[in-house]
Amino acid sequence: MAKKPDTTTKFGEKRAAIVHAASVLINDTGVQATTLTKVARAIGLNATSVTYYFPRKDELIVTVYAETIALMKQTAEEALAEPTIERRIAKFVALHVALRDRIRRGERGLITALSEIRSLDQEQQDGLLAEYRAMVDDVRSFFGPPGDDAQRALFSARAHILIEAMLWWPVWSLRYSILDFPRVEKKIVEILCHGIPSQSGLWEPVPIEDGGWRTAADAPASQNDEFLRAATMMINERGYRGASVNRIAEALNVTKGSFYHHHDAKDDLVMECFQRSYDRLSKVQMAGLQLKADYWTRLSSVLNELLDVQFFDPMPLLRTTALQALDSEHRNDVVMRSNRLARRFAGFLIDGIVDGSVKPVDPLVASQIIMSTLNGAYEARRWAARFGEQHVAIEAYLSALSEGMLAD
Structure with missing residues (x-):
């Protein structure tokens, strides 16, 4: 007797293909230019087929954002399991570099730009932002429990900078061959862990006279x-x-x-x-x-x-x-x-x-x-x-x- 096809598996695979195609389009053209028709065309379907999985475009956009945040949270949780701060940072960076390596080699998987979450309906963005904050909490936990409010603020800033560095990595990674990724990964970790100046902690900036880059408080703007x-x-x-x-x-x-x-x-x-x-x-x-x-x-x-x-x-x-x-x-x-x-x-x-x-x-x-x-x-x-x-x-x-x- 012939085995019946696993419709659940096929549904999941087709849905995943739609989400991935939408993710690519959002990164390439933005949310506004991403339409169900374009998503369908990217994977050889018609728009009606896509609406079977996602009746409205906003539902697809929310799913793309949610899966990106879930992937980032999974990465943060895996890194948090490491025993020291340095190894957590190194693992977090390594996982993001490895993801970009796999994508360059043709594997599906993408971190979508999250810049337009706040253009969604309030209820939709509230849910996504709550999930994003949970991921940020995991990254902040890389640095251990804060001793006071000042240390919590410091850990929050470091978590933010670390996440931003990994969100920017897909853009400038294009300048490197994947053969260079291991070296670049090592250099990223060194800089994030140990800083830039030869005298660690040196911070004595000199005031720079405004050369027209500040907003003048006493002059009317055009x-x-x-x-x-x-x-x-x-x-x-x-x-x-x-x-x-x-x-x-x-x-x-x-x-x-x-x-x-x-x-x-x-x-x-x-x-x-x-x-x-x-x-x-x-x-x-x-x-x-x-x-x-x-x-x-x-x-x-x-x-x-x-x-x-x-x-x-x-x-x-x-x-x-x-x-x-x-x-x-x-x-x-x-x-x-x-x-x-x-x-x-x-x-x-x-x-x-x-x-x-x-x-x-x-x-x-x-x-x-x-x-x-x-x-x-x-x-x-x-x-x-x-x-x-x-x-x-x-x-x-x-x-x-x-x-x-x-x-x-």
């Missing part, structure tokens, strides 16, 4: 600057889809017509936000290079200034999570500009190794960790606001780079 500020804040908070033209206009109490007077389309505004953010970051870098100091002092002064902008300026830098919504040409332009800024940080590090102020770290790897740390700092604005003094918040956050995550 309407276009107001659009850029509102769009940057809203994209950082809600992702590309959640930052609708209507919401941006309402935030400024202007009409949609006023928006389109300044910008032909929302994508033009997003590109201008990226351009403004990268221009500001570049200006701070160049100002830091002019300081009369060793290169770790120059770099720490730049990082101090940029963290101050990210934490406390009315207009922070735009998060790179908006990348997913851009078309491939614009996305490539943004990634190329980001890589140029990272290479400039690498230049600080190389010159610091030469003058003895920086450990002999891999400057290309360290520069990408710096970029992810700066990029993710926006999410820590509420964390930073709890500190009585701004410089204390910045120093605590950046201690992950100045002394590493193993320091007390």
Whole structure:
């Protein structure tokens, strides 16, 4: 007698294929451009077949996000089982590197950009954010039970920086062959565990005079600057889809017509936000290079200034999570500009190794960790606001780079 096909297995396999295809599309084009029709086409189905598994697009998006968070939590739990902080960090990094290796070799499995969770219905995002916080709690537990509120805040910052570094890894890992992954993995762990300066814990940044990258409190902003500020804040908070033209206009109490007077389309505004953010970051870098100091002092002064902008300026830098919504040409332009800024940080590090102020770290790897740390700092604005003094918040956050995550 012939064995009946396992319909449950087939259902699960088809559902998994749909989720994976949607995940790829979200990473490539963003949530808004991901449709059930495109998902169906990617795996050789028609849209009706997809609706059998996911009647509505939002249900599919929620499933993609939930499975990504579940994978990240599984990774965190596996790392948490290691006996020491260093081995937990090393395991967490190793699992993320191994996942990227398997994907490059053709295996299914993907970490989806989570930037647009807050564009979902409140009930949907509440459930996902609760699951995400549980994963963050696991990563914070890598560092042991906090002795007091200050130590808990420190562990929270380190967990955030570690997670952001692994979420940024898929972007810059493309610059490496998988044959180089073991070496890169080792260098990531060294930097995260032990920091960058040759004198561990050294943090004596020099004030940098504002060169136009801060929001002037005493000067009226142009309407276009107001659009850029509102769009940057809203994209950082809600992702590309959640930052609708209507919401941006309402935030400024202007009409949609006023928006389109300044910008032909929302994508033009997003590109201008990226351009403004990268221009500001570049200006701070160049100002830091002019300081009369060793290169770790120059770099720490730049990082101090940029963290101050990210934490406390009315207009922070735009998060790179908006990348997913851009078309491939614009996305490539943004990634190329980001890589140029990272290479400039690498230049600080190389010159610091030469003058003895920086450990002999891999400057290309360290520069990408710096970029992810700066990029993710926006999410820590509420964390930073709890500190009585701004410089204390910045120093605590950046201690992950100045002394590493193993320091007390």
